[in-house]
Amino acid sequence: MIKINGVTKVYDTHHILKGISLEVTKGEIIAILGKSGCGKSTLLKIVGGFETSSTGEVIVNDVAVTEPTKKCIMLMQSYGLLPWRSVEKNISLPLEQHTALTVEQQQQRIAHYMQLVQLTPYATHYPHQLSGGMQQRVAIARALALQPEAILLDEPFAALDTFTRYFLQDELIKIQQQESTTIMLVTHDIDEAIYLADKIIILAEGEIAKEITIALPKPRDRSNADFQHYREVIFTEFELTQQQMIDYQI
Amino acid sequence: MKLRYMIGSFTLLVVLWQLVVVVGNYEAALLPSPKQVAQALWSLFISGLLLEHISISLYRFGIGYILAVIAGITLGILLGRMPTVWRFVNPSVQLLRPVSPIAWSPFIVLFAGIGNLPAIIIIFIAAFFPILLATVTAVSKISPVYLQIAQNFELTPFAVVKKIIIPASFPAIMGGLQIALGSAWIFLVAGEMVGAQSGLGFLIIDARNALRLDLVFAAIIIIGLFGLLFNTIIQQISYRVTKQWGVQ
Structure with a gap:
C-alpha cells in the first residue's frame, strides 16, 4: 500500500x-x-x-x-483544529467539497465518526472548550471522515497526560480495527x-x-511478559543501561 | 462599555460644560449652554434638517467605508499571500498612508467636483489603509498548520480563502476595521466641510457661517454619538466572535 x-x-x-x-x-x-x-x-x-x-x-x-x-491524512501534534469551527464543522471540513456525497450522506458520515470518537454530545462545542484528548479525537474523526488510504500520526499523544494517552491508544486501536485504516x-x-x-x-x-x-x-497487556520482552529488545537496540530500563519501568 | 458608566460620564461632561459657561459668563453666541444646544438640536430635528443631514452623511460614509472594506480586505488577502510582491508594494503604502485624506482634497474636488463623490473618496482613503495593513499582517501570520490542513484536504483556492484565510485572520482584521471606522467617520466630517453642500460636516460649516454656534455644537454631538454607536457595534461583533472562537 x-x-x-x-x-x-x-x-x-x-x-x-x-x-x-x-x-x-x-x-x-x-x-x-x-x-x-x-x-x-x-x-x-x-x-x-x-x-x-x-x-x-x-x-x-x-x-x-x-x-x-x-x-x-497527516495528524499534527498540535491537532490542527480550526478554532472558528465547532466539532461538527471541523469534521465536516474535508467533506464539504470533495465527495459526491449528498448533504444527508455527509451528515450521516459526520454523525458516524462523532459517535466513533464519542463526541456526539460535543457537536456544537468549539475546540477551546474541549480538553487536549477530546481535541485529538476530533482531529482523528476529521481525518477518518474522508476515509483515507492511510493516516499519518506525528507523535499524536505526546502532549497528553498518561491516563488520556492510554485511553486514546485504546480508542485508536478500536477505530483502526473497525475502519481497517493503515x-x-x-x-x-x-x-x-x-x-x-x-x-x-x-x-x-x-x-x-x-x-x-x-x-x-x-488489545495488549503492558504488564505481560511478552510485552516486556519486546521492551527489552528495544532497550537493547537503543543501548540503554539496566538502570535506565528500571527507571523507565517505574 | 457599560450603560451606567456611559450615563455617568456624559452627565459629568454636561455638568463641566455648564460650569464653564456659568463661571466664564460666556455669551450664547460664543459658548452656548447645554440647554441652548438641546433646543437647537430639537429645532433641527423638528424641521427635518437633522435627519436629512444625518442620512446623507450615513449614505456617503456607508458607500466609502464598504468600498474600502472590500478593496482593503481583497488586496490585503492577495498581498498577504504574496510576500515578495508585498515587499515591493509596502514602501509605497507606507509613503501614502500618513498623508491626510484632506491633503488630497484639491485633486479630489478637481476630478470629482462637489457633491457626494469627494466625501466618499475621502472616506475611502481614510478607511482603506488601516484595513489593508491589518489584513496583510493578519494573513501573513496565519498558522502554517491551517494551510497544511487545507493542502492535505485538497481544498480549492477559493475554499482556502473562504474557509481558512478569512476566518483565521478575521479577529485581527476586525482591529483594522475598528481603526478604519473611527478614521473614516472623522474624515467624513472633514470631507463634507470641503466638498459638499449637505451632511453633518456641511451643517457645521453652514452654522458657523451663520454664527449659530448652538447648531455647531448640536452637529458635533450627533457626530460624536454616531461615532460612539459605530465603535460599540464593531466592538461587540469583535468581542462575540473572539469569545466564541476562544481567540485572545
Whole structure:
C-alpha cells in the first residue's frame, strides 16, 4: 500500500535520511521509533507529501507522492483544529467539497465518526472548550471522515497526560480495527509503539536500525511478559543501561 | 462599555460644560449652554434638517467605508499571500498612508467636483489603509498548520480563502476595521466641510457661517454619538466572535 523506496533527505550537507526503504501493507499500524533528530518526522512528512525527498520515492497505491493529498491524512501534534469551527464543522471540513456525497450522506458520515470518537454530545462545542484528548479525537474523526488510504500520526499523544494517552491508544486501536485504516505513527515512546504497532521500525541516524514485528494480540497487556520482552529488545537496540530500563519501568 | 458608566460620564461632561459657561459668563453666541444646544438640536430635528443631514452623511460614509472594506480586505488577502510582491508594494503604502485624506482634497474636488463623490473618496482613503495593513499582517501570520490542513484536504483556492484565510485572520482584521471606522467617520466630517453642500460636516460649516454656534455644537454631538454607536457595534461583533472562537 505504502512503498518507500530508497528515500534520502539532505539539508545542506547533513544527511537526515539515508536510503530508507519500507513497505506498509493495508490495515497495518507501523510505528517509527527513534530518538529526537533521527529523521522520523521528516520521513513522515515525505510520506505525506509535505516535504520532498532528495532521492528515492514514496508510492501510495501505485501513485508516487509529490504533494499532500487526501489519500494520506497527516495528524499534527498540535491537532490542527480550526478554532472558528465547532466539532461538527471541523469534521465536516474535508467533506464539504470533495465527495459526491449528498448533504444527508455527509451528515450521516459526520454523525458516524462523532459517535466513533464519542463526541456526539460535543457537536456544537468549539475546540477551546474541549480538553487536549477530546481535541485529538476530533482531529482523528476529521481525518477518518474522508476515509483515507492511510493516516499519518506525528507523535499524536505526546502532549497528553498518561491516563488520556492510554485511553486514546485504546480508542485508536478500536477505530483502526473497525475502519481497517493503515496507520503510520511516529513516536519516541517505546511502550506506545509496542502497544499500538504491528511493526516497529527503529530509526537511528537516518537509517533503519531494526524492524521488529510485534506478534501480540490486541488489545495488549503492558504488564505481560511478552510485552516486556519486546521492551527489552528495544532497550537493547537503543543501548540503554539496566538502570535506565528500571527507571523507565517505574 | 457599560450603560451606567456611559450615563455617568456624559452627565459629568454636561455638568463641566455648564460650569464653564456659568463661571466664564460666556455669551450664547460664543459658548452656548447645554440647554441652548438641546433646543437647537430639537429645532433641527423638528424641521427635518437633522435627519436629512444625518442620512446623507450615513449614505456617503456607508458607500466609502464598504468600498474600502472590500478593496482593503481583497488586496490585503492577495498581498498577504504574496510576500515578495508585498515587499515591493509596502514602501509605497507606507509613503501614502500618513498623508491626510484632506491633503488630497484639491485633486479630489478637481476630478470629482462637489457633491457626494469627494466625501466618499475621502472616506475611502481614510478607511482603506488601516484595513489593508491589518489584513496583510493578519494573513501573513496565519498558522502554517491551517494551510497544511487545507493542502492535505485538497481544498480549492477559493475554499482556502473562504474557509481558512478569512476566518483565521478575521479577529485581527476586525482591529483594522475598528481603526478604519473611527478614521473614516472623522474624515467624513472633514470631507463634507470641503466638498459638499449637505451632511453633518456641511451643517457645521453652514452654522458657523451663520454664527449659530448652538447648531455647531448640536452637529458635533450627533457626530460624536454616531461615532460612539459605530465603535460599540464593531466592538461587540469583535468581542462575540473572539469569545466564541476562544481567540485572545
